Amino acid sequence: MRFAKETITAKFIDRPNRFKAFVELDGETVEAHVPNTGRNREILIPGCTVVLRKEDSPARKTKYSLIAGYKGDKLINIDSQIPNHVVEEALYLGLIDELRGYGSVMREKTFGKSRFDFLLEDPERKFYLEVKGVTLEADGVASFPDAPTERGAKHVRELMDALAEGHGAGILFLIQIEDVHMFTPAYSLDPEFSEVLKEAMDKGVKVMAYRCRVTESSLEVIGSIPVLI
Known part of the structure:
Protein backbone atom coordinates (compact mmCIF):
# COMPACT_ATOMS: atom_id res chain seq x y z
CA MET A 1 0.00 0.00 0.00
CA ILE A 78 8.96 0.07 12.08
CA ASP A 79 5.44 1.53 12.09
CA SER A 80 3.45 -0.93 14.24
CA GLN A 81 0.17 0.63 13.06
CA ILE A 82 0.68 -0.34 9.41
CA PRO A 83 0.86 -4.20 9.32
CA ASN A 84 -2.89 -4.79 9.69
CA HIS A 85 -3.65 -2.36 6.87
CA VAL A 86 -1.09 -4.03 4.61
CA VAL A 87 -2.38 -7.52 5.41
CA GLU A 88 -5.99 -6.46 4.86
CA GLU A 89 -5.09 -5.18 1.40
CA ALA A 90 -3.17 -8.40 0.67
CA LEU A 91 -6.13 -10.55 1.75
CA TYR A 92 -8.49 -8.73 -0.59
CA LEU A 93 -5.96 -9.03 -3.44
CA GLY A 94 -5.45 -12.75 -2.82
CA LEU A 95 -1.74 -12.35 -2.06
CA ILE A 96 -1.77 -14.65 0.98
CA ASP A 97 -1.70 -18.09 -0.62
CA GLU A 98 -2.89 -20.01 2.44
CA LEU A 99 -5.91 -17.74 2.96
CA ARG A 100 -7.45 -17.39 -0.46
CA GLY A 101 -11.11 -18.04 -1.17
CA TYR A 102 -12.87 -16.63 1.87
CA GLY A 103 -15.92 -14.57 1.02
CA SER A 104 -15.66 -12.19 3.96
CA VAL A 105 -12.75 -10.43 5.64
CA MET A 106 -13.57 -8.62 8.90
CA ARG A 107 -11.33 -6.64 11.26
CA GLU A 108 -11.14 -6.88 15.05
CA LYS A 109 -13.50 -9.78 15.73
CA THR A 110 -13.97 -11.56 19.05
CA PHE A 111 -13.89 -15.24 19.94
CA GLY A 112 -15.01 -15.83 23.50
CA LYS A 113 -13.06 -13.28 25.51
CA SER A 114 -10.41 -12.95 22.83
CA ARG A 115 -10.13 -10.35 20.09
CA PHE A 116 -8.29 -11.24 16.90
CA ASP A 117 -7.06 -8.95 14.15
CA PHE A 118 -9.14 -10.65 11.45
CA LEU A 119 -11.97 -13.10 10.94
CA LEU A 120 -12.16 -14.70 7.52
CA GLU A 121 -15.49 -16.35 6.92
CA ASP A 122 -17.60 -18.41 4.55
CA PRO A 123 -20.99 -19.95 5.33
CA GLU A 124 -19.35 -23.21 6.46
CA ARG A 125 -16.00 -22.07 7.91
CA LYS A 126 -14.30 -19.44 10.01
CA PHE A 127 -10.62 -18.58 10.25
CA TYR A 128 -9.23 -16.39 13.02
CA LEU A 129 -6.03 -14.55 12.12
CA GLU A 130 -3.55 -12.65 14.25
CA VAL A 131 -0.92 -10.39 12.63
CA LYS A 132 2.50 -9.52 14.04
CA GLY A 133 4.80 -6.96 12.44
CA VAL A 134 8.45 -8.02 12.28
CA THR A 135 11.39 -5.59 12.32
CA LEU A 136 14.19 -7.77 13.75
CA GLU A 137 16.69 -9.20 11.24
CA ALA A 138 20.17 -10.69 11.24
CA ASP A 139 22.01 -12.13 8.23
CA GLY A 140 18.81 -12.35 6.19
CA VAL A 141 16.82 -14.16 8.92
CA ALA A 142 13.80 -12.34 10.36
CA SER A 143 12.73 -12.96 13.96
CA PHE A 144 9.99 -12.03 16.40
CA PRO A 145 9.79 -10.58 19.00
CA ASP A 146 12.61 -8.11 19.65
CA ALA A 147 11.61 -7.93 23.33
CA PRO A 148 9.61 -10.24 25.65
CA THR A 149 5.87 -10.11 24.90
CA GLU A 150 3.38 -11.70 27.29
CA ARG A 151 0.61 -10.29 25.11
CA GLY A 152 2.00 -12.10 22.08
CA ALA A 153 2.08 -15.44 23.89
CA LYS A 154 -1.48 -14.84 25.07
CA HIS A 155 -2.64 -14.28 21.49
CA VAL A 156 -1.06 -17.56 20.37
CA ARG A 157 -2.75 -19.46 23.20
CA GLU A 158 -6.07 -17.91 22.20
CA LEU A 159 -5.54 -19.12 18.63
CA MET A 160 -5.12 -22.64 20.00
CA ASP A 161 -8.44 -22.22 21.83
CA ALA A 162 -10.17 -21.24 18.57
CA LEU A 163 -8.61 -24.23 16.83
CA ALA A 164 -9.83 -26.54 19.60
CA GLU A 165 -13.37 -25.28 18.97
CA GLY A 166 -13.14 -26.44 15.36
CA HIS A 167 -12.27 -23.16 13.66
CA GLY A 168 -9.30 -22.32 11.48
CA ALA A 169 -6.61 -20.30 13.23
CA GLY A 170 -3.34 -18.75 12.19
CA ILE A 171 -0.70 -16.14 12.85
CA LEU A 172 0.91 -14.15 10.07
CA PHE A 173 4.29 -12.54 10.64
CA LEU A 174 4.48 -9.54 8.33
CA ILE A 175 8.16 -8.88 7.79
CA GLN A 176 8.64 -5.17 7.24
CA ILE A 177 11.93 -5.84 5.44
CA GLU A 178 12.51 -6.91 1.85
CA ASP A 179 15.85 -8.70 1.83
CA VAL A 180 15.17 -11.72 4.07
CA HIS A 181 14.97 -15.44 3.27
CA MET A 182 13.69 -17.13 6.44
CA PHE A 183 11.69 -16.51 9.63
CA THR A 184 12.24 -17.97 13.07
CA PRO A 185 10.99 -17.02 16.54
CA ALA A 186 13.53 -15.17 18.67
CA TYR A 187 14.21 -17.95 21.18
CA SER A 188 17.00 -16.09 22.97
CA LEU A 189 14.93 -12.92 23.44
CA ASP A 190 11.61 -14.53 24.40
CA PRO A 191 11.76 -18.30 25.03
CA GLU A 192 8.17 -18.41 26.32
CA PHE A 193 6.65 -16.93 23.18
CA SER A 194 8.85 -19.12 21.00
CA GLU A 195 7.83 -22.33 22.80
CA VAL A 196 4.15 -21.40 22.73
CA LEU A 197 4.41 -20.71 19.00
CA LYS A 198 6.03 -24.12 18.44
CA GLU A 199 3.27 -25.80 20.44
CA ALA A 200 0.60 -23.99 18.42
CA MET A 201 2.20 -24.98 15.11
CA ASP A 202 2.41 -28.60 16.23
CA LYS A 203 -1.31 -28.54 17.07
CA GLY A 204 -2.27 -27.19 13.65
CA VAL A 205 -2.30 -23.41 13.98
CA LYS A 206 -1.05 -22.00 10.66
CA VAL A 207 2.18 -20.05 11.08
CA MET A 208 2.94 -17.89 8.05
CA ALA A 209 5.67 -15.38 7.25
CA TYR A 210 5.44 -12.88 4.38
CA ARG A 211 8.06 -10.33 3.43
CA CYS A 212 7.36 -6.88 2.07
CA ARG A 213 8.76 -4.56 -0.53
CA VAL A 214 9.72 -1.50 1.51
CA THR A 215 10.16 2.01 0.17
CA GLU A 216 10.11 5.37 1.89
CA SER A 217 6.51 5.86 0.78
CA SER A 218 5.01 2.36 0.58
CA LEU A 219 4.85 -1.15 2.03
CA GLU A 220 3.47 -4.12 0.12
CA VAL A 221 3.41 -7.90 0.45
CA ILE A 222 5.60 -9.63 -2.14
CA GLY A 223 5.71 -13.27 -1.04
CA SER A 224 6.10 -15.89 1.66
CA ILE A 225 9.34 -17.17 3.14
CA PRO A 226 10.04 -20.44 5.02
CA VAL A 227 9.25 -20.64 8.74
CA LEU A 228 11.75 -22.52 10.89
CA ILE A 229 10.57 -23.37 14.40
Whole structure:
Protein backbone atom coordinates (compact mmCIF):
# COMPACT_ATOMS: atom_id res chain seq x y z
CA MET A 1 0.00 0.00 0.00
CA ARG A 2 1.12 3.50 -0.74
CA PHE A 3 1.18 5.87 2.21
CA ALA A 4 -1.32 8.71 2.03
CA LYS A 5 0.92 11.21 3.81
CA GLU A 6 4.20 12.71 2.67
CA THR A 7 7.46 11.27 3.93
CA ILE A 8 10.94 12.79 4.27
CA THR A 9 14.32 11.60 5.53
CA ALA A 10 16.30 12.81 8.54
CA LYS A 11 19.26 11.80 10.69
CA PHE A 12 18.52 9.89 13.91
CA ILE A 13 19.96 11.38 17.11
CA ASP A 14 18.41 9.71 20.16
CA ARG A 15 15.35 7.90 21.54
CA PRO A 16 14.88 8.95 25.18
CA ASN A 17 11.80 6.74 25.61
CA ARG A 18 9.68 4.27 23.65
CA PHE A 19 7.46 6.88 22.02
CA LYS A 20 9.84 9.80 21.48
CA ALA A 21 12.86 10.35 19.24
CA PHE A 22 15.02 13.30 18.31
CA VAL A 23 16.26 13.68 14.76
CA GLU A 24 18.24 16.20 12.76
CA LEU A 25 16.16 17.75 10.00
CA ASP A 26 17.44 20.63 7.86
CA GLY A 27 20.13 21.37 10.42
CA GLU A 28 17.70 21.53 13.37
CA THR A 29 16.89 19.07 16.16
CA VAL A 30 13.27 17.96 15.85
CA GLU A 31 11.14 15.71 18.05
CA ALA A 32 9.24 12.85 16.41
CA HIS A 33 6.75 10.27 17.65
CA VAL A 34 7.84 6.61 17.39
CA PRO A 35 4.82 4.37 16.60
CA ASN A 36 6.53 1.23 17.89
CA THR A 37 7.05 0.04 21.47
CA GLY A 38 9.77 -2.45 20.51
CA ARG A 39 13.43 -1.80 21.15
CA ASN A 40 14.61 -1.43 17.54
CA ARG A 41 18.14 -1.02 18.89
CA GLU A 42 19.77 -2.56 15.84
CA ILE A 43 17.96 -0.02 13.60
CA LEU A 44 17.82 3.24 15.53
CA ILE A 45 21.53 3.91 15.85
CA PRO A 46 22.75 7.51 16.23
CA GLY A 47 23.63 8.90 12.82
CA CYS A 48 21.50 6.51 10.79
CA THR A 49 19.04 7.77 8.18
CA VAL A 50 15.38 7.51 9.19
CA VAL A 51 12.09 8.16 7.42
CA LEU A 52 9.59 10.59 8.90
CA ARG A 53 5.90 10.81 8.06
CA LYS A 54 4.50 14.32 8.08
CA GLU A 55 1.47 14.60 10.36
CA ASP A 56 -1.19 17.26 9.93
CA SER A 57 -3.35 16.90 13.04
CA PRO A 58 -3.48 20.09 15.14
CA ALA A 59 -4.06 17.90 18.21
CA ARG A 60 -0.62 16.28 17.94
CA LYS A 61 2.36 17.43 19.98
CA THR A 62 4.78 16.49 17.21
CA LYS A 63 4.69 17.21 13.47
CA TYR A 64 6.36 13.93 12.50
CA SER A 65 6.23 10.17 13.10
CA LEU A 66 9.39 8.10 12.70
CA ILE A 67 8.22 5.16 10.58
CA ALA A 68 11.35 3.54 9.14
CA GLY A 69 15.11 3.42 9.34
CA TYR A 70 18.06 2.33 7.24
CA LYS A 71 20.14 -0.52 8.66
CA GLY A 72 23.07 -0.28 6.30
CA ASP A 73 21.41 -0.46 2.89
CA LYS A 74 18.29 -2.23 4.23
CA LEU A 75 15.22 -0.06 4.77
CA ILE A 76 13.10 -1.40 7.64
CA ASN A 77 9.61 -0.10 8.32
CA ILE A 78 8.96 0.07 12.08
CA ASP A 79 5.44 1.53 12.09
CA SER A 80 3.45 -0.93 14.24
CA GLN A 81 0.17 0.63 13.06
CA ILE A 82 0.68 -0.34 9.41
CA PRO A 83 0.86 -4.20 9.32
CA ASN A 84 -2.89 -4.79 9.69
CA HIS A 85 -3.65 -2.36 6.87
CA VAL A 86 -1.09 -4.03 4.61
CA VAL A 87 -2.38 -7.52 5.41
CA GLU A 88 -5.99 -6.46 4.86
CA GLU A 89 -5.09 -5.18 1.40
CA ALA A 90 -3.17 -8.40 0.67
CA LEU A 91 -6.13 -10.55 1.75
CA TYR A 92 -8.49 -8.73 -0.59
CA LEU A 93 -5.96 -9.03 -3.44
CA GLY A 94 -5.45 -12.75 -2.82
CA LEU A 95 -1.74 -12.35 -2.06
CA ILE A 96 -1.77 -14.65 0.98
CA ASP A 97 -1.70 -18.09 -0.62
CA GLU A 98 -2.89 -20.01 2.44
CA LEU A 99 -5.91 -17.74 2.96
CA ARG A 100 -7.45 -17.39 -0.46
CA GLY A 101 -11.11 -18.04 -1.17
CA TYR A 102 -12.87 -16.63 1.87
CA GLY A 103 -15.92 -14.57 1.02
CA SER A 104 -15.66 -12.19 3.96
CA VAL A 105 -12.75 -10.43 5.64
CA MET A 106 -13.57 -8.62 8.90
CA ARG A 107 -11.33 -6.64 11.26
CA GLU A 108 -11.14 -6.88 15.05
CA LYS A 109 -13.50 -9.78 15.73
CA THR A 110 -13.97 -11.56 19.05
CA PHE A 111 -13.89 -15.24 19.94
CA GLY A 112 -15.01 -15.83 23.50
CA LYS A 113 -13.06 -13.28 25.51
CA SER A 114 -10.41 -12.95 22.83
CA ARG A 115 -10.13 -10.35 20.09
CA PHE A 116 -8.29 -11.24 16.90
CA ASP A 117 -7.06 -8.95 14.15
CA PHE A 118 -9.14 -10.65 11.45
CA LEU A 119 -11.97 -13.10 10.94
CA LEU A 120 -12.16 -14.70 7.52
CA GLU A 121 -15.49 -16.35 6.92
CA ASP A 122 -17.60 -18.41 4.55
CA PRO A 123 -20.99 -19.95 5.33
CA GLU A 124 -19.35 -23.21 6.46
CA ARG A 125 -16.00 -22.07 7.91
CA LYS A 126 -14.30 -19.44 10.01
CA PHE A 127 -10.62 -18.58 10.25
CA TYR A 128 -9.23 -16.39 13.02
CA LEU A 129 -6.03 -14.55 12.12
CA GLU A 130 -3.55 -12.65 14.25
CA VAL A 131 -0.92 -10.39 12.63
CA LYS A 132 2.50 -9.52 14.04
CA GLY A 133 4.80 -6.96 12.44
CA VAL A 134 8.45 -8.02 12.28
CA THR A 135 11.39 -5.59 12.32
CA LEU A 136 14.19 -7.77 13.75
CA GLU A 137 16.69 -9.20 11.24
CA ALA A 138 20.17 -10.69 11.24
CA ASP A 139 22.01 -12.13 8.23
CA GLY A 140 18.81 -12.35 6.19
CA VAL A 141 16.82 -14.16 8.92
CA ALA A 142 13.80 -12.34 10.36
CA SER A 143 12.73 -12.96 13.96
CA PHE A 144 9.99 -12.03 16.40
CA PRO A 145 9.79 -10.58 19.00
CA ASP A 146 12.61 -8.11 19.65
CA ALA A 147 11.61 -7.93 23.33
CA PRO A 148 9.61 -10.24 25.65
CA THR A 149 5.87 -10.11 24.90
CA GLU A 150 3.38 -11.70 27.29
CA ARG A 151 0.61 -10.29 25.11
CA GLY A 152 2.00 -12.10 22.08
CA ALA A 153 2.08 -15.44 23.89
CA LYS A 154 -1.48 -14.84 25.07
CA HIS A 155 -2.64 -14.28 21.49
CA VAL A 156 -1.06 -17.56 20.37
CA ARG A 157 -2.75 -19.46 23.20
CA GLU A 158 -6.07 -17.91 22.20
CA LEU A 159 -5.54 -19.12 18.63
CA MET A 160 -5.12 -22.64 20.00
CA ASP A 161 -8.44 -22.22 21.83
CA ALA A 162 -10.17 -21.24 18.57
CA LEU A 163 -8.61 -24.23 16.83
CA ALA A 164 -9.83 -26.54 19.60
CA GLU A 165 -13.37 -25.28 18.97
CA GLY A 166 -13.14 -26.44 15.36
CA HIS A 167 -12.27 -23.16 13.66
CA GLY A 168 -9.30 -22.32 11.48
CA ALA A 169 -6.61 -20.30 13.23
CA GLY A 170 -3.34 -18.75 12.19
CA ILE A 171 -0.70 -16.14 12.85
CA LEU A 172 0.91 -14.15 10.07
CA PHE A 173 4.29 -12.54 10.64
CA LEU A 174 4.48 -9.54 8.33
CA ILE A 175 8.16 -8.88 7.79
CA GLN A 176 8.64 -5.17 7.24
CA ILE A 177 11.93 -5.84 5.44
CA GLU A 178 12.51 -6.91 1.85
CA ASP A 179 15.85 -8.70 1.83
CA VAL A 180 15.17 -11.72 4.07
CA HIS A 181 14.97 -15.44 3.27
CA MET A 182 13.69 -17.13 6.44
CA PHE A 183 11.69 -16.51 9.63
CA THR A 184 12.24 -17.97 13.07
CA PRO A 185 10.99 -17.02 16.54
CA ALA A 186 13.53 -15.17 18.67
CA TYR A 187 14.21 -17.95 21.18
CA SER A 188 17.00 -16.09 22.97
CA LEU A 189 14.93 -12.92 23.44
CA ASP A 190 11.61 -14.53 24.40
CA PRO A 191 11.76 -18.30 25.03
CA GLU A 192 8.17 -18.41 26.32
CA PHE A 193 6.65 -16.93 23.18
CA SER A 194 8.85 -19.12 21.00
CA GLU A 195 7.83 -22.33 22.80
CA VAL A 196 4.15 -21.40 22.73
CA LEU A 197 4.41 -20.71 19.00
CA LYS A 198 6.03 -24.12 18.44
CA GLU A 199 3.27 -25.80 20.44
CA ALA A 200 0.60 -23.99 18.42
CA MET A 201 2.20 -24.98 15.11
CA ASP A 202 2.41 -28.60 16.23
CA LYS A 203 -1.31 -28.54 17.07
CA GLY A 204 -2.27 -27.19 13.65
CA VAL A 205 -2.30 -23.41 13.98
CA LYS A 206 -1.05 -22.00 10.66
CA VAL A 207 2.18 -20.05 11.08
CA MET A 208 2.94 -17.89 8.05
CA ALA A 209 5.67 -15.38 7.25
CA TYR A 210 5.44 -12.88 4.38
CA ARG A 211 8.06 -10.33 3.43
CA CYS A 212 7.36 -6.88 2.07
CA ARG A 213 8.76 -4.56 -0.53
CA VAL A 214 9.72 -1.50 1.51
CA THR A 215 10.16 2.01 0.17
CA GLU A 216 10.11 5.37 1.89
CA SER A 217 6.51 5.86 0.78
CA SER A 218 5.01 2.36 0.58
CA LEU A 219 4.85 -1.15 2.03
CA GLU A 220 3.47 -4.12 0.12
CA VAL A 221 3.41 -7.90 0.45
CA ILE A 222 5.60 -9.63 -2.14
CA GLY A 223 5.71 -13.27 -1.04
CA SER A 224 6.10 -15.89 1.66
CA ILE A 225 9.34 -17.17 3.14
CA PRO A 226 10.04 -20.44 5.02
CA VAL A 227 9.25 -20.64 8.74
CA LEU A 228 11.75 -22.52 10.89
CA ILE A 229 10.57 -23.37 14.40
